[in-house]
Amino acid sequence: MSKKRRGKCLCGTVRFSVSVPDPTFSICHCDYCRRWCGGPLMSVHCPGDATFDDDASLRWYRSSDWAERGFCGTCGSSLFWRLADDPGAMLIVAVDAFEDAGDISLHRHIYVDKKPGRYDFSDRQPRITEAELMAELGITGEGE
Ligand SMILES: [Zn+2]
Numbered sequence: 001m002s003k004k005r006r007g008k009c010l011c012g013t014v015r016f017s018v019s020v021p022d023p024t025f026s027i028c029h030c031d032y033c034r035r036w037c038g039g040p041l042m043s044v045h046c047p048g049d050a051t052f053d054d055d056a057s058l059r060w061y062r063s064s065d066w067a068e069r070g071f072c073g074t075c076g077s078s079l080f081w082r083l084a085d086d087p088g089a090m091l092i093v094a095v096d097a098f099e100d101a102g103d104i105s106l107h108r109h110i111y112v113d114k115k116p117g118r119y120d121f122s123d124r125q126p127r128i129t130e131a132e133l134m135a136e137l138g139i140t141g142e143g144e
């Protein structure tokens with residue numbers, strides 16, 4: 001069953017709810033996510049769009065040929081990632097944007113070939129490269 005979860009940005013002006021059928025998160029080590037967050041992006045894959053109580057502060061930034069990133073224009077919280085050409089198809093949500101993320105468990109690491117050497121995570125979950133992820137998703141193109 002797909003549970004609806006509520007989330008918000010740091011200042012609370014962006015408030016949303018979204019279905020989370022699979023309560024797991026991935027950690028992305030790509031250059032784009034690390035630049036955007038100031039570190040790896042930990043996020044949950046949601047198969048549909050969010051509904052918003054208030055999205056007046058929500059801004060979207062086109063970060064590559066095929067993706068855009070949503071953030072709060074007031075407090076700057078990094079919140080969402082989606083496909084630019086099909087924005088309602090799915091939504092990647094920063095795990096700690098959820099009000100209750102206590103039961104959301106780590107699924108895997110992605111873009112591990114882009115991870116800098118200065119940090120490591122100690123978990124034993126799977127680690128896949130950019131090429132492996134692109135093959136899995138059937139995506140061709142640059143950027144993330
Ligand atoms: Zn905010």
Ligand SMILES: [Zn+2]
Nearest residue numbers: 028030033144
């Ligand atoms: Zn990334």
